[in-house]
Amino acid sequence: MNYKIQHIPKDTPYNRRPGLEMQAEYITIHSTANPRSTAQNERDWLVNKNNHRTASWHIAIDEKEAVEAIPLNEVAWHAGDGNNGTGNRKSIAIEICESGDRAKTVVNATKLVAQLLYEKGWGIDRVKRHYDWNGKICPRIFAKNNWENWRGFLIDVERELEALKKNKQEKIRILGKAQATxxxxxxxxxxxxxxxxxxxxxxxxxxxxxxxxxxxxxxxxxxxxxxxxxxxxxxxxxxxxxxxxxxxxxxxxxxxxxxxxxxxxxxxxxxxxxxxxxxxxxxxxxxxxxxxxxxxxxxxxxxxxxxxxxxxxxxxxxxxxxxxxxxxxxxxxxxxxAVKVETVDYKKLYFSVREENKALRTKVEELRDRLSQIKKIAEV
Ligand SMILES: [Zn+2]
Structure with missing residues (x-):
């Protein structure tokens, strides 16, 4: 998945990028409530002249890419819990797009959230819904059956997070002797x-x-x-x-x-x-x-x-x-x-060629005997 950084300008109208420093403690999940809008469309809307709302977010994600519109250490307005609300002041907002292939989009969102948790050393308890801050039914794509799919989403994120921890590669130094030939x-x-x-x-x-x-x-x-x-x-x-x-x-x-x-x-x-x-x-x-x-x-x-x-x-x-x-x-x-390169074992090769040599000599002797016997019988 592609991750694009396209920060909106600091002077974007309606205070959409207030420039307030933020030390995030949570991730807040939204869905866009717009079935036709892609991540790029969402990003463009933030700077559209017809947009008169003081509302913004950090990352929008769709079936093919994620777009970061506001740096993750700055405040965005998205949680509806007021100027000093924890949702607004302490959480990274992710807008899940409702356009395109929903399954792909949700897989991308799962990976993105798991990656963020992994990088920050956070657990699944840091992942919140917009609903958790002000009661709005958002992310609405997970709301059916009393948030059944939200619970599923959290389980998937946690599984992905565990996989990331497991696969954490051994740290390899740049300096040193080459190991590959x-x-x-x-x-x-x-x-x-x-x-x-x-x-x-x-x-x-x-x-x-x-x-x-x-x-x-x-x-x-x-x-x-x-x-x-x-x-x-x-x-x-x-x-x-x-x-x-x-x-x-x-x-x-x-x-x-x-x-x-x-x-x-x-x-x-x-x-x-x-x-x-x-x-x-x-x-x-x-x-x-x-x-x-x-x-x-x-x-x-x-x-x-x-x-x-x-x-x-x-x-x-x-x-x-x-x-x-x-x-x-x-x-x-x-x-x-992991590339296997055939190496020649010359000692082994020497003995096998010597064996072959010996066998051929024996064969030549046999043929010589047979030839002389036939010669006698044929009286040539
Ligand atoms: Zn929302």
Missing amino acids: AEQMKKYLLSINPNPKINCTVDELVSYYLEEGEIEGVRGDIAFAQSLKETGFFRFGGIVQPKQNNFAGIGALNNNGKGQCATFPTPRIGVRAQIQHLKGYATTEKPVQEIVDPRYQILIDKGLLGTAPYVTDLNGKWAWPGKGYGEGILKILNKIL
């Missing part, structure tokens, strides 16, 4: 995309990752997994063009046009820049080689050096908003590490 990296890439759009051979590219990583003390296999994620297995198709030798979207900000990002003269320099950028996030220690990463200085200026020692720390840093970014890299890394 060149052969595994190559084989995995070619199994997904046999024709990567790169300006060198796959063998060369893989060796650049391992060599440049080794020099800087960065795991080259992690950098490679990152590049597979960033370039769509070197199919490209986003902002970065294949000729740019930019394998991790360096300088490709969310709203940039095609080609509007860093370009490197050769694939090796592109890899080096990526490794240096990773190193910058992972440690305050300077790169060993001359700096070719055009954004390394930005890491220094923004105080980001050494702030992301683990792969999942890149979420919200290398990628924005970056939910699940590091986890995605680790998923690819695990697949690379």
Whole structure:
């Protein structure tokens, strides 16, 4: 599911974004009460001139995406419990859209709520209905049979939350020695995309990752997994063009046009820049080689050096908003590490060839004997 951040302006009329700081303690669920309005429509309505209401929300979600309209640490007006009500002042409002495929929408909402609870370390008791604050029958999509579906929704969210806790991946450091071999990296890439759009051979590219990583003390296999994620297995198709030798979207900000990002003269320099950028996030220690990463200085200026020692720390840093970014890299890394590469056991091979040799010699001797016997009988 896509998660878009489209904050409404601070001066939006009718005080819809008051800019009041909020330390949320709850999540409040609404449904839009409009069967035709998508998440994007809801977002657009917040800035529509014909809208004269002081009402807003944080996130709207439909069958295909979530749109965040107000930062989650600012107040929105949605709970109907007054200026200082707990619903308004202490809860994140989620509007579930009533448009489109309801089942898909509810699955998306379930995942979103579980993810928020997970990130905040909250339990299911933090999830409230609009109804809980002021008695309004909202979210009306769950209200039938004395809120039967609401109870079902909470059970699903809790199940999803438990799954997230269970799957919590082991923290993996960016710095260190590569664990995958060149052969595994190559084989995995070619199994997904046999024709990567790169300006060198796959063998060369893989060796650049391992060599440049080794020099800087960065795991080259992690950098490679990152590049597979960033370039769509070197199919490209986003902002970065294949000729740019930019394998991790360096300088490709969310709203940039095609080609509007860093370009490197050769694939090796592109890899080096990526490794240096990773190193910058992972440690305050300077790169060993001359700096070719055009954004390394930005890491220094923004105080980001050494702030992301683990792969999942890149979420919200290398990628924005970056939910699940590091986890995605680790998923690819695990697949690379699972690639089976046939290794030759030369000792075993020696003995088996020797056996075969011996058997053939015996056979040759047998044939020779038989030949001489036949020769005698035939008197040739
Ligand atoms: Zn509501």
